[in-house]
Amino acid sequence: MAKADDLDSETTAVGETRRAATLRLSLYLRQLERLERIGRARVSSKELAEPLGLSAAQIRKDLAYFGHFGQAGVGYEVAVLQSSLRGVLGVDRPWNAALIGVGNLGRALLGYRGFVDRGFRIRAIFDRDPALASKRFHGLEVRGLNDLKRLVPKLQLELAILAVPADAAQEVANRAIKAGVVGLLSFAPTAISAPASVAVVSVDLGLQLEQLAFRVSQQRANQRKQSAG
Amino acid sequence: MAKADDLDSETTAVGETRRAATLRLSLYLRQLERLERIGRARVSSKELAEPLGLSAAQIRKDLAYFGHFGQAGVGYEVAVLQSSLRGVLGVDRPWNAALIGVGNLGRALLGYRGFVDRGFRIRAIFDRDPALASKRFHGLEVRGLNDLKRLVPKLQLELAILAVPADAAQEVANRAIKAGVVGLLSFAPTAISAPASVAVVSVDLGLQLEQLAFRVSQQRANQRKQSAG
DNA sequence: GTGTGTGAAACCTTTCACAGCA
DNA sequence: TGCTGTGAAAGGTTTCACACAC
Numbered sequence A, B: 001m002a003k004a005d006d007l008d009s010e011t012t013a014v015g016e017t018r019r020a021a022t023l024r025l026s027l028y029l030r031q032l033e034r035l036e037r038i039g040r041a042r043v044s045s046k047e048l049a050e051p052l053g054l055s056a057a058q059i060r061k062d063l064a065y066f067g068h069f070g071q072a073g074v075g076y077e078v079a080v081l082q083s084s085l086r087g088v089l090g091v092d093r094p095w096n097a098a099l100i101g102v103g104n105l106g107r108a109l110l111g112y113r114g115f116v117d118r119g120f121r122i123r124a125i126f127d128r129d130p131a132l133a134s135k136r137f138h139g140l141e142v143r144g145l146n147d148l149k150r151l152v153p154k155l156q157l158e159l160a161i162l163a164v165p166a167d168a169a170q171e172v173a174n175r176a177i178k179a180g181v182v183g184l185l186s187f188a189p190t191a192i193s194a195p196a197s198v199a200v201v202s203v204d205l206g207l208q209l210e211q212l213a214f215r216v217s218q219q220r221a222n223q224r225k226q227s228a229g
Numbered sequence C: 001g002t003g004t005g006t007g008a009a010a011c012c013t014t015t016c017a018c019a020g021c022a
Numbered sequence D: 001t002g003c004t005g006t007g008a009a010a011g012g013t014t015t016c017a018c019a020c021a022c
Helices: A002-016 A019-037 A045-052 A056-064 A078-089 A104-110 A113-117 A145-154 A166-179 A205-228 B002-016 B019-037 B045-052 B056-064 B078-089 B104-110 B113-117 B145-154 B166-179 B205-228
Strands: A075-077 A095-100 A120-126 A140-143 A159-162 A183-186 A199-202 B075-077 B095-100 B120-126 B140-143 B159-162 B183-186 B199-202
Touching: A019 A045, A019 A056, A019 A078, A019 B205, A045 A056, A045 A075, A075 A078, A078 B205, A095 A104, A095 A145, A095 A166, A095 B205, A104 A120, A104 B104, A113 A120, A113 B205, A120 A145, A120 B205, A140 A145, A145 A166, A159 A166, A159 B205, A166 A183, A183 B205, A199 B205, A205 B019, A205 B078, A205 B095, A205 B113, A205 B120, A205 B159, A205 B183, A205 B199, B019 B045, B019 B056, B019 B078, B045 B056, B045 B075, B075 B078, B095 B104, B095 B145, B095 B166, B104 B120, B113 B120, B120 B145, B140 B145, B145 B166, B159 B166, B166 B183
Parallel strands: A095 A120, A095 A159, A120 A140, A159 A183, A183 A199, B095 B120, B095 B159, B120 B140, B159 B183, B183 B199
Antiparallel strands: none
């Protein structure tokens, strides 16, 4: 009754607008984890906003968009808000992932604590290079791409982390999707196309450095302008 | 004369609005590099837009914001636009960087071709762990953080890549900044605060996976809704 | 008093549609 | 004709300011 109605209107809205807010939810979750570690039970939007360089109003708007988590005059309960946000983000349960590409970057990602700490478990590793086949890293044996079809369902791998060269990325993505993966985190410096039913997040490390170079250049240009004018 | 006026008004505008456009310039540059490799001399906004999933109008607006690079009825010259964008982004010259944190992730970044290919050179590596001191990776000897002060000016290191744990990130950032670095690329899952004169770009790998989990969850919720309603 | 949740206003970004040039 | 560059419109996001709940 009321419950079903609420749920329906909520999820409809979530899917359609306010994309920007969702990008910040993980940041809020990080702050809440920190606050819990230092023993804080409650927090205000202002306290949450400050270390992130955001405005208090923005935090309130973002959170209000997903529900009523706070108490007027008091603030937010750290524990409650934390588990609410985990639910919204879908990280209130573990996720199984495949790692495809066991080169330099792939091996580093395999050992990266930040993934495991946040509930993401790499359960199988793949590489097209036969020289790597049967080698083991972090207790996992390197498999050929042909094994995707069998292992994705068997190990219930929902996500795939792609650490392969740009020219192989699209084909590898296609094979992972065909095997049943529904989310891709790609580190290849190229755009990946996928059906609408598959979520894709791209992290291009070179592009981030370029963005940094751009900002430094801009800053210098502004400084020159100021000292000149 | 006219030149100085133009330049002034351009740079004023660049620094003040259209932040979103600048985030896409690197993507355009990637496409242009690909087009050059396959021997294309000209490209239209539509052709540039398609593989990136953007609209042609957006490409034209973004580019027009930084100058008049195209020719009506013809399109853009691949070579000209490429070097223009390199100039805008500040990547028409090499950048020297320090790598701080020579753990799992740090070593992977040190060997990452994508940085060198785009003109970013890691010229010195640092770690606080004395057990690593004097070890060599990719031809570079690991230095203690105390050496920042001396080596940043000597090797003209403008950027620092931070691959250190969250709890060390802010202090390491402070020391790098004090030593003279003007741009930080941080991989630590925490916010970094820095003076306005220093540019900071943060890449939080765990956060990217969380974003992916969120999108997959959303998609599933929408599918349930559709098949139910 | 304190601090959330929220309309309204301000601001920014994207899309539309077309004048104008090759 | 083909395609850019750009005002105007539409759409989305952030900030403001305050009613209201504790």
